[in-house]
Amino acid sequence: MKKKISIHDIAKALDLSATTISFVLNGKAEEKKISEDVRKRVSDYIKEVGYQPNMIAKSLRTGKTHIIGMLVEDISDPFFSCISRGIETIAYNHKYKIFFASTENDTEKTKALIKVFRERQVDGYIMAPPAGVEEEIRALMDDDIPVILFDRYLPSLNTSTVIIDNFSGSYQAVKHLSENGFSGIAFLTLNSEQTQMHARLQGYLKAIEESGCQPVVQKLPSKLSHELSAEMVQEFIKQHDKIDAIIFATNYLAISGLQAIRDMGLAIPDDIAVIGFDDNTHFNLFTPSITAVAQPIEEIAQEVVRQLLNALSNERESRIRRMVMLPVKLIVRNSTYPKVKKKIVHSEPSTMKIN
Incomplete structure (x- = not known):
């Protein structure tokens, strides 16, 4: 040898x-x-x-590996993959490499991955964590290892966090549908207590209350296959024949919902209007194109890396905890065209900024 x-x-x-x-x-x-x-x-x-x-020997000499551990729910999901790509590019420009891993929202898997990253002596962590890993994250912070959460946060932990205005996203989605003549507005979400999902539901309920409509909420299990999700959406629509619009709380729920609507032979938006939360890269290519609440991917990536690099370069900064909430945009397309007017709209989407 x-x-x-x-x-x-x-x-x-x-x-x-x-x-x-x-x-x-x-x-x-x-x-x-x-x-x-x-x-x-x-x-x-x-x-x-x-x-x-020898990277381990080098890290012992310098105290730095210039490696960041990043844990997301599913690296193949369009939202997380776009965020991860943006973070990787910015971090690389500052001479940091990213180790990626998918947690699948599994608490035990996340704990194991944190342990592996600790053994690799990564300099800091970027996480979209599931519930149940509070103790592990608190231990990292107690050891002065920077941790930045994004997409969601853990209420019992005082961490640096980058989130978006989930409440306003679903609130404005309901208002848009109501203004366009839809009154049977349903909300399909996940059976999850994660903070971002809770805020989206609360925004929906508040807007429904103000609109004088009746809330119709369906929570689906978090770990369903695409096919089973589509079947459950079909069953939901059959049981609620008064609904004329659905807001899907995630992009993958929206994809399952679009398949269900197509398989049922329903027309969008004539039979049922659709809004997705998270603007899937293909939503503009659907016929009709799909209205969506878009998250500011580039801004999220920039803010996450900015906070982490500040914490890594400045001991005092590493002890400061900040929660940054970024605005979202409602991108209006053909899937929510007003019920009262039946004509083809231009293909260019309009954009509504939500403060």
């Missing part, structure tokens, strides 16, 4: 000190006034021999 090359081997081969080699490898050559010629000799040699630094 080929022996792993060390800094001392490189120093011996180039007749330089191990300290000089370390300065070059750690990007401190200019600071330590090491000549360009020496830097080039070291760079050329490590490329020639294929030297790979």
